[in-house]
Amino acid sequence: MERKGRAETFGFLIDMDGVLYRGSELIAGADHFIAQLRSREIPFLLLTNNSQRTRRDVVAKLARIGIDVEDQHIFTSAMATARFLAQKKPGGTAFVIGEGGLLTALHQNGYAVVDHDPDFVVVGEGRTFNLELVEAAVRMVLSGAKLVATNLDPNCPTQHGLRPGCGAMTAMLEIATGVRAFSVGKPSPIMMRAARKELRLATDETTMIGDTMETDILGGVQLGFHTVLVLSGGTRLEDLPRYAYGPDLVVQSLDELGRTLDEAGWQPPWLSTAPRDRDDSDFLVEPVT
Ligand SMILES: [Mg+2]
Numbered sequence: 001m002e003r004k005g006r007a008e009t010f011g012f013l014i015d016m017d018g019v020l021y022r023g024s025e026l027i028a029g030a031d032h033f034i035a036q037l038r039s040r041e042i043p044f045l046l047l048t049n050n051s052q053r054t055r056r057d058v059v060a061k062l063a064r065i066g067i068d069v070e071d072q073h074i075f076t077s078a079m080a081t082a083r084f085l086a087q088k089k090p091g092g093t094a095f096v097i098g099e100g101g102l103l104t105a106l107h108q109n110g111y112a113v114v115d116h117d118p119d120f121v122v123v124g125e126g127r128t129f130n131l132e133l134v135e136a137a138v139r140m141v142l143s144g145a146k147l148v149a150t151n152l153d154p155n156c157p158t159q160h161g162l163r164p165g166c167g168a169m170t171a172m173l174e175i176a177t178g179v180r181a182f183s184v185g186k187p188s189p190i191m192m193r194a195a196r197k198e199l200r201l202a203t204d205e206t207t208m209i210g211d212t213m214e215t216d217i218l219g220g221v222q223l224g225f226h227t228v229l230v231l232s233g234g235t236r237l238e239d240l241p242r243y244a245y246g247p248d249l250v251v252q253s254l255d256e257l258g259r260t261l262d263e264a265g266w267q268p269p270w271l272s273t274a275p276r277d278r279d280d281s282d283f284l285v286e287p288v289t
Contacts (some may be wrong), residue, residue, distance in 0.1 A: 010205045010271055011043035013195050013225070015186075016058075017050070018211035018233020019254060023159035026065040027232045029255025034067050036258060040266055043199045044073065047192075049185040049215065051078035051124030051150035051166065053101045075195050077150040077185030078102040078124060082109040083194065084184050085148065089119055095140055097133050097169070098124030102150060117143070123170045123181065124150040134172060141177045151185025153215065157234060186210075187219030196225070207268060209257070211235055213243055221245045226270050228257060 014020070020030040037044050046058070046069065053061065055074040062069055078098075082105035085092060091110050095118040096102055102124040103113055121137045141147050152167035170181045184190045196206045207226040210216020211233025220227035229247035231237060232254070240246055248270045251257045261268065 009201075010207065010268060011199045011201050012037065012045075013192065013199075013206060013208045013220075014044055014046050014254075015208075015210035015212070015216045015233075016046050016048045016062075018157060019209060019230050020046070020062070020067060021065055022157065022233070024061075024065065025159070026067070027253055027255075029253055029258060031066045031068075033254040033258045034069060036261075036266075038068075042266070043201065045075045045195050045199055046073050047075050047186065047195055047210075049077045049151035049153050049166070050156070051076055051081065051102045051105075051185070052099045052126055054104045055079070057101065075191075075198065076101055076105070077191060078105040080188075080191035080194055081122065081124075081148060081150045081184040082106045082111065084190055085120060085122070086110055092119040094118050094120045094122045095137060095145065096122050096124070097126070097129060097137060098122065098150070099126035099128065102126075118145050120148050121145045121173070122148045122150070123166060123173065125156075125166050129169055134176070137173055138176045141173065141179050147173060147177065147179050147181040149181040149183040149185075151215075152181070152183045153185070186215040187222065189219065189223055192219045192223050192225070196223070204271075207270070209254070213239070217247050218245065220247075226268070228270075230254060230257070 021027055055071045058074045059069060059071055078101040086109035093112045093114045094106055095115060096113050106113060118140055121140050149166055149170040152170060153165035154167045155162040155165045174181055186192060203224045207228060208216055208220030209228045209230060211230050213235055217227050217229055227247040228249045228251060229235060231252050
């Protein structure tokens, strides 16, 4: 596999909520960190389990808080879900409980959104959730439609505390139907592996940066990525001993990570210090995941 023109042979998958911002507030230093990655041509993707927004919406939200990125830097669970469904059943149909991000991603991947006899019932985040939709979805699942969730996050942080997440809404359908939903978002290897492949990185060239042990760090560890936990979101240092797995590095925020990388000449110290003189065949071997 030719990889000409690449400035670096490492790159980052970066969670957004609790890493770049909290609610609508920038986490200090995140703007500078992303600007550094761009100016140094270090490949990265910004990942979110939130399926509500389109790529464009996310770019606009980030621009408002001073983070300058393009559409191709964004990878949402809505995109991962739509691509997965399009691979599994090209040209299929979906009944959707969700909003623009999910609807757009499904349309872009050749799916029709229907309200009768769908191949899949797909659940994402949104503010339009109501009992009428749930009742229709339950009937469809019991008639054979497959139940898919963009993610199973139980809740999401806001400026005012927590709001119920997609996992909470999905649980209602699961209990009513007795069917377990299939989820594509973090920590599912489907989303995290697709993100790595989008950057054309090998497993050991990939570092996942996130604030949540159960999604970002767990998914990264399961896939063999390097992992960095930031404490600017939902996890505290004293939470770590109760997990059987852990990140390679813990930092307060992207600001501190940027300073650590600055000191190392932007060669991540957690990567192998051996000269990176592997031949091309290394890149042709896909790790079994
Ligand atoms: Mg997060």
